[in-house]
Amino acid sequence: MNIVRLKARGSHLFLPLSVLAILIVINLIKGADYFSMTMINGALYGNIPNILFGASELVILAIGMTLVTASSRGQDISVGVAGAITSAVFVQILLGAGDITWLTILEGFLVSCVVGVLIGAFNGSLVAIFKVQPMVATLILFTAGRSISFMIDGKLSPVLANELTSQIGSVMPGVPIQTPIILTVIFIALVAVFLKTTNLRLYAETVGINEKAARLNGINPIQIKFFTYMILGVCCAVAGFIAVSKAGRHDSVNILKYIEMDAILAVAIGGNALSGGKFSISGSIIGAYTIEVLNRTFLRLEVETETIKAFKAVFIIILMVLASPVVREYIAKAKKKTGAGIEGGSAQKTGALHSSAASGPDAPAKKEV
Amino acid sequence: MQSEKVLEMQGICKTFPGVRALHNVDFTLRKGEIHSLMGENGAGKSTLVKVMTGVYEKDAGQISIEGKAIHFKSPQEAQNSGIGTVYQEITLCPNLTVAENMFIGRGRHAFVQWKRMNANAAKLLDSLGIPARPTQQLSSCSLAVQQMIAIARAIDMDCKILILDEPTSSLDKDEVRKLFELMRELKSRGVGIIFITHFLDQVYEISDRITVLRNGELIGEYEASALPQFELVSKMMGKALEDVEKMKKHEIPAKNGGVPVFEASALSSDAGVKPFDFAIRKGEVNGFTGLLGSGRSESVRAIYAADKVTGGEIRMNGKKVKISDPIDAMKHGIGYLPEDRKGDGIIAELSVRDNIILAAQVMKGFFKPLSRKQAEAFADEYIKRLNIKTASMNTPIRSLSGGNQQKVILARWLLTHPEYLILDEPTRGIDVGTKVEIQKLVLKLAEEGVSVTFISSEIEEMLRTCSRLIVMKDRQIAGELSGTNLTQSDVMHVIAGGGE
Numbered sequence: 001m002n003i004v005r006l007k008a009r010g011s012h013l014f015l016p017l018s019v020l021a022i023l024i025v026i027n028l029i030k031g032a033d034y035f036s037m038t039m040i041n042g043a044l045y046g047n048i049p050n051i052l053f054g055a056s057e058l059v060i061l062a063i064g065m066t067l068v069t070a071s072s073r074g075q076d077i078s079v080g081v082a083g084a085i086t087s088a089v090f091v092q093i094l095l096g097a098g099d100i101t102w103l104t105i106l107e108g109f110l111v112s113c114v115v116g117v118l119i120g121a122f123n124g125s126l127v128a129i130f131k132v133q134p135m136v137a138t139l140i141l142f143t144a145g146r147s148i149s150f151m152i153d154g155k156l157s158p159v160l161a162n163e164l165t166s167q168i169g170s171v172m173p174g175v176p177i178q179t180p181i182i183l184t185v186i187f188i189a190l191v192a193v194f195l196k197t198t199n200l201r202l203y204a205e206t207v208g209i210n211e212k213a214a215r216l217n218g219i220n221p222i223q224i225k226f227f228t229y230m231i232l233g234v235c236c237a238v239a240g241f242i243a244v245s246k247a248g249r250h251d252s253v254n255i256l257k258y259i260e261m262d263a264i265l266a267v268a269i270g271g272n273a274l275s276g277g278k279f280s281i282s283g284s285i286i287g288a289y290t291i292e293v294l295n296r297t298f299l300r301l302e303v304e305t306e307t308i309k310a311f312k313a314v315f316i317i318i319l320m321v322l323a324s325p326v327v328r329e330y331i332a333k334a335k336k337k338t339g340a341g342i343e344g345g346s347a348q349k350t351g352a353l354h355s356s357a358a359s360g361p362d363a364p365a366k367k368e369v
Numbered sequence: 370m371q372s373e374k375v376l377e378m379q380g381i382c383k384t385f386p387g388v389r390a391l392h393n394v395d396f397t398l399r400k401g402e403i404h405s406l407m408g409e410n411g412a413g414k415s416t417l418v419k420v421m422t423g424v425y426e427k428d429a430g431q432i433s434i435e436g437k438a439i440h441f442k443s444p445q446e447a448q449n450s451g452i453g454t455v456y457q458e459i460t461l462c463p464n465l466t467v468a469e470n471m472f473i474g475r476g477r478h479a480f481v482q483w484k485r486m487n488a489n490a491a492k493l494l495d496s497l498g499i500p501a502r503p504t505q506q507l508s509s510c511s512l513a514v515q516q517m518i519a520i521a522r523a524i525d526m527d528c529k530i531l532i533l534d535e536p537t538s539s540l541d542k543d544e545v546r547k548l549f550e551l552m553r554e555l556k557s558r559g560v561g562i563i564f565i566t567h568f569l570d571q572v573y574e575i576s577d578r579i580t581v582l583r584n585g586e587l588i589g590e591y592e593a594s595a596l597p598q599f600e601l602v603s604k605m606m607g608k609a610l611e612d613v614e615k616m617k618k619h620e621i622p623a624k625n626g627g628v629p630v631f632e633a634s635a636l637s638s639d640a641g642v643k644p645f646d647f648a649i650r651k652g653e654v655n656g657f658t659g660l661l662g663s664g665r666s667e668s669v670r671a672i673y674a675a676d677k678v679t680g681g682e683i684r685m686n687g688k689k690v691k692i693s694d695p696i697d698a699m700k701h702g703i704g705y706l707p708e709d710r711k712g713d714g715i716i717a718e719l720s721v722r723d724n725i726i727l728a729a730q731v732m733k734g735f736f737k738p739l740s741r742k743q744a745e746a747f748a749d750e751y752i753k754r755l756n757i758k759t760a761s762m763n764t765p766i767r768s769l770s771g772g773n774q775q776k777v778i779l780a781r782w783l784l785t786h787p788e789y790l791i792l793d794e795p796t797r798g799i800d801v802g803t804k805v806e807i808q809k810l811v812l813k814l815a816e817e818g819v820s821v822t823f824i825s826s827e828i829e830e831m832l833r834t835c836s837r838l839i840v841m842k843d844r845q846i847a848g849e850l851s852g853t854n855l856t857q858s859d860v861m862h863v864i865a866g867g868g869e
Contacts, residue, residue, distance in 0.1 A: 199730060199738045202723060209716050216675055216705065216713055217781075218696035218731040277718050 012271035015323050016286040019269070023293045030300055043171040043178060047296070055292035056180040057083070057239040058259060060187055062266035062288040064235030066279050067228040071204040071221075072127050073276030074134025075264045076229070079236050080256035081145025082119045086112040087240030088152040091160060091250045100162045113237040120233025121226065128225035142260070149252040159249040169245035180242045187238060188285065195281070204228060208276030262291050269319065374436075375400045375529055375561040376421070381430035383416055385768075390416040394430075394587045396580055398530060398561040403552060405564045405572045405593070407605055408582035409772075409800030414565050417582070418532055421563075422454050423447040434529070453523030454532040461507055461519055467494070468503035471522045493521055497551055513544040517551070524555060531555060532563045535798055537571060541660050549575050567798065568827075569598055581605055605801060627651070628687040630820045631672070631703070631789045636681030638671035643845040644681060647672070649789065649820045654811060656823045656831040658860060659841030665824055666708050668841065669791045672822075673698045673705040685788075699732055704782035708793040708824075710771070714778045717767040721759050722748040724766045724777050729784040751780035756806070772799035779807070789820045796825055808834050828857055840864060 027034045027047070037046035061079050068076050093108035094100055119141065126137035160166075168179050175182070195201055206214045207221045214221050243256050268274055269290055270283025294315060298308045321327060376398040383391040391413045398404050406414050419425045421432070423441030432439055434450055441447045444454075461470045468490035490503035499517045501510050510518065516536055523531055533552075537545050552562055552575060564576060572579065572593070579596060581588040581604045588604050629648035637644040642664050649655055657665035670676045672683075674692045683692050685701050692698045698705065707713035716724055725748045730739055739747070748762040755776045759769055766774055775795060782790055792811065796804040811821050811834050825831050831838060837851040840863040848863035 197736065197738065199735050202727070202730060202738070203735065205719060205723075206716050206727065209718050210712075212713050213707075213716055216673075216695050216707060217728045218694075218699045220694075220696070 012280050012283055013286065015271055015319075016269050016283055016290055019319060020286065020290050020293060023290070023297050027293075027297055027300060039176070041171070042174065042176060044176050047300075049178060049181065051289065051292050051296060052181045052184070053178045054296070055289050056184040057243050057256060058262055058266060058291060059184050059285055059288040060235050060239045060242070061232075061259060061263040062270070062284040063188070063191055063281055064228075064232030065263045065267050066270070066272055066281050066284040067200070067204060068134070068232050069267055069272060069274055070208045070276055070279040071228045072134050072225045073208055074127070075260075075267075075274065076123060076138045076232055077135055077260045077264075078119075078123065078138040078141035078145060079232065079239075079263055080259040081142050081149070082116060082233065082236035083240030083243060083256040083259070084149040084252055085119065085145055085152065085240075086116045086237040087244035087255060088149045088250055088252065089115045090241055091158050091244060092152060094160065094165070095158055100164055102164065105164060105168070109237075109241055112241060113234055116233035116235075116237030116240075117230045118233070119236065120230040123233075124226040124229030127229065128222040146252050149250075149255075153250055153252055157249055157251045160244065161248070165245045166248060169242070169248060180246065183238070183242060191281065200227075201279075205278050209278075263288070265316065266291055269323075271323070373400050374398070375434065377431075377433045377436075378417075378421065379431045381417065381420055381432070382428045383413075383420055383425060384428055390585050391420070391427075392585045394582065394585070395590075396587075397590070398563060400529075400561055401556050401559045402577040403556055403562045403564055403575050405566070405576040405579045406582070407565075407572065407579055407601065408588075409605055409802050412582040412605070412800070413585040414582055415534065415770075416585075418454070418534060418563070418565070421447070422452055422532065451527065451529035452532065453528035453530070454534070455516070455519045455523050455536055456534045461515060461522075463506075463508035465507060466503065467501045467505050467507055467510065467518055470507050470518060471503075471525065493525055494518075497521055497524075497554075498547060513540045516540065517544075517548065520548070520551065524560075528560065530561045530563065532565075534565045535567070536564075537566055537568060545571065567800065569601065572601075573598065602801065629684075630686060632684040632687075633672060634682050636671050636683070637679050638667065638676040639679050640667040640670060640676040641844055642667045642671050645846050647839070647846075649822065651820055652815050652818045653837065654815045654821045654823055654835050655837040655839065656825070656835035657839050657841055658824070658828060658831055659847070659864060663841040663864075664844035665841045666793055667844065669705070669793055669822055669824065673703060673791060675705065675707070696731070699728065699785065702786075702788035704728070704785055704787035704790045706775075706778050706782060706790075706792045706795055708797070710775055710778065710797075715766050715774050718765050720763045721752070721757070721766050721769070721777055722762040725751055725762075725780045725784060728781045732785055747784055751784060755780050755783075755810070772803035775799055775807070776803065779810070783814075787819065789822075790814065791822045793824045794826065795823070796827070796830060804830070828860060832857060832860075 024034070034047050037044050037049060039045075061083075065075060065079065068074075090108040090112040093111055094104060097104040097108075123134075123138050123141065126132045126140075127134050130137075167173070168183075171178050203214075203219050203224050206217070206219060207224045211221045214224075239256065239259075244250050247255065264274070266287035267284045269287035270280055270285070272279050272283060294312060295308070298311055299305075303311055374397050376396075378394070378396040381391050381394045381396070394413065394417060396406075396417065406417065408414050416425065420427045423444045423446055426442070432441075434452075439450060441450070462473070465473065468487045471490050471493065472486050487503040494501055494503065497517070497520075499514060499521060501514050501518060507515060507518065520531075520533070520536065536548060540548060549571075552564070556562060564572070566572060576593045578590060579593050579601065580590045581601070583605060591601075627650070630651050632648040634646050635644040636642075636647065645668060647668070657668055659665045667676065671678060671681075672692075674694055674697060678693060683690055690697075690701055692701065692703075695705070711717075716727065719727075722744055726739060726744050729747070730744075733739065745762065751757070752759065752762060757769075757776045757780065758773050766777055769777065779792075779795065792807075795807050799807075808830060811823055815821055823831060823834050832855055835855075837849065838855065838860060839846055840848045840850065840860060842864060850859055850863070
């Protein structure tokens with residue numbers, strides 16, 4: 001059992017990366033021009049840019065979902081709805097300002113972030129203070145959210161017909177890469193810096209693994225859970241901002257629809273335990289892009305649009321079974337029987353294991369002398 | 370004389386990454402005998418048991434039951450072949466009833482016959498003298514009773530071999546006696562019992578034979594009557610024994626006068642401790658003693674604000690301070706090693722490194738993470754200083770043995786450089802060698818000027834390390850002993866209520 005755990009830890013990115021590789025191979029078989037890109041009006045287009053473009057919101061939400069999962073041992077199913085509400089607020093502020101400038105956009109964006117934080121605080125207080133199961137707690141907003149968004153919209157679907165927001169949703173003049181891709185990269189970088197300069201990782205993991213012990217070591221579990229939900233709230237606001245800029249209008253019914261399930265799936269594909277504890281944000285990011293690649297692969301293979309969801313489900317079942325501890329343990333056992341060093345890639349790792357195994361008996365022996 | 374062998378293991382080998390857990394170990398169990406399996410933590414006792422019960426697959430060797438070679442692929446198979454196991458940590462479901470816990474997962478029928486199940490449970494509980502009702506929720510029973518229910522569950526599986534892994538570590542004397550009666554009864558029925566414990570007296574009280582393991586190797590198999598206790602200890606520990614000898618001669622550091630480092634008056638908590646006064650001086654080692662449930666753990670938890678403090682006043686070095694959460698206590702230089710290592714101490718999935726730096730890191734603050742280099746340097750320093758056996762500092766703490774996990778938690782608090790360190794049962798369920806190391810460490814800390822409160826179920830340990838003992842009874846202080854009064858019988862007198 002220990003062996004499996006050790007290997008699983010070292011290679012938590014193995015599964016999402018190999019799935020991504022398989023999907024890319026399938027795409028290459030379908031047509032060798034998969035990686036080709038073209039410049040249209042000074043910006044890069046092609047399969048890869050489209051994937052990065054399409055997955056922006058999902059990637060951002062998956063990051064927040066990972067943190068919430070780690071600390072509260074549960075998932076937030078209201079992220080899509082929360083994004084609908086924050087983006088509705090954003091649109092209202094923009095339309096109310098009359099003259100749309102970069103400043104009003106920034107102002108709208110910041111207000112929508114505040115709304116996102118408030119939504120996160122609402123969910124977070126239910127989970128952290130009142131100890132409601134995360135999925136049940138967020139079910140409340142999931143149910144009510146689109147109606148709220150619809151009311152903010154004034155029962156319409158307002159149109160954002162202006163040059164600046166469409167630049168955010170597509171390309172800025174003189175920049176060869178689509179704006180949502182750049183925003184996503186900036187967001188990932190900010191999260192990385194935040195994790196590097198704070199103890200969020202240690203605190204969130206500790207709270208997710210052992211709340212009682214966390215408290216005895218001076219961590220306030222309520223604060224940490226609350227905080228991760230607020231971060232997720234910001235993620236929702238950013239995702240909503242990008243989604244509404246892409247669409248050019250706010251459609252309360254369809255904006256970020258069903259994205260919560262994909263966000264949870266991205267966390268799972270990324271090798272994170274949905275029961276909390278240790279987490280890998282890079283895994284979730286790769287998981288999110290994998291889902292986007294998967295969707296587009298079906299389109300490219302000309303699977304009928306109506307049937308895509310069924311194929312997607314089949315693929316995900318296979319993936320989840322392969323990633324399950326049962327199969328991992330079985331593979332580890334099979335590997336052990338056939339000799340550990342079959343894969344070239346794992347040769348180094350097994351070598352390290354052997355050397356530490358060799359030094360193992362020495363360590364206790366030292367104490368004897 | 371030679372009764373038939375019910376279990377025979379030969380040449381068992383088992384290796385984990387980084388550790389050779391078992392090397393060529395033989396073990397035999399006869400019908401109707403109680404066989405103690407002895408060794409330090411990490412000697413391979415638990416691994417041997419887990420190989421026996423199909424939890425781990427052996428790398429090499431043979432196992433046969435009643436002469437038939439067997440190869441278990443799962444614990445279920447072992448159970449079906451008549452091996453019942455009761456682990457140190459209770460593995461029952463607290464939210465089910467006693468009867469459900471005894472029969473769960475055992476029925477061959479799709480439907481449960483509640484009446485019959487409860488009646489059977491009542492009969493079994495009665496015959497074993499276990500004070501519990503079948504319809505009672507398990508969580509409402511004391512830890513000791515839960516343990517006995519786990520045994521009852523194993524017994525009722527018609528087992529030929531019963532493995533008891535540290536069954537007595539959370540029982541008081543009376544309960545141990547009841548358990549032993551139970552074991553003798555089973556022995557007379559022809560069950561072979563494997564008994565694992567750290568209490569030497571108990572080993573001699575009940576066992577027929579003793580097998581000793583050390584560092585994953587078989588040291589030998591002995592008739593209990595032919596192996597003096599002293600020799601047993603020396604066989605278990607090898608060289609560590611000399612340390613025990615030295616320990617006993619260790620001088621208790623002299624008391625310093627002046628203002629107490631920590632002083633509490635009328636402190637009480639919602640865990641039911643009655644208001645008590647308590648003070649400790651610089652460099653002093655004192656202990657809270659008393660029977661299980663006497664309130665000794667609850668008292669120190671109140672000091673650390675691990676439970677909600679409901680009243681009282683605290684002074685540190687004469688200055689009044691407010692401690693309403695563990696973080697306050699930490700900031701005032703108090704460290705606390707909890708009684709329940711698994712539930713309150715370790716962060717199981719995190720690495721040894723993260724577990725070591727945790728408390729120091731939290732004190733430093735959320736926005737001031739230690740650099741990876743610093744964290745590694747600290748972890749490395751304390752792994753060496755406390756002689757923690759781990760494959761690396763990145764190994765998850767859960768894969769360490771109990772004694773080494775405890776050392777990691779100790780390291781965590783030492784790293785915070787506390788003025789006052791509370792150690793609640795730091796030596797529970799760990800091997801003799803590590804116990805001695807921890808006691809020596811306590812004395813060394815005291816010499817360096819740290820005040821320590823040391824709690825242990827083993828009174829000898831406390832008599833050896835503490836210069837003052839506070840005896841608890843019924844959740845309040847029954848007496849205080851120090852200096853020449855410090856003998857075991859004095860403590861017993863106070864507990865028994867003689868007062869005097």
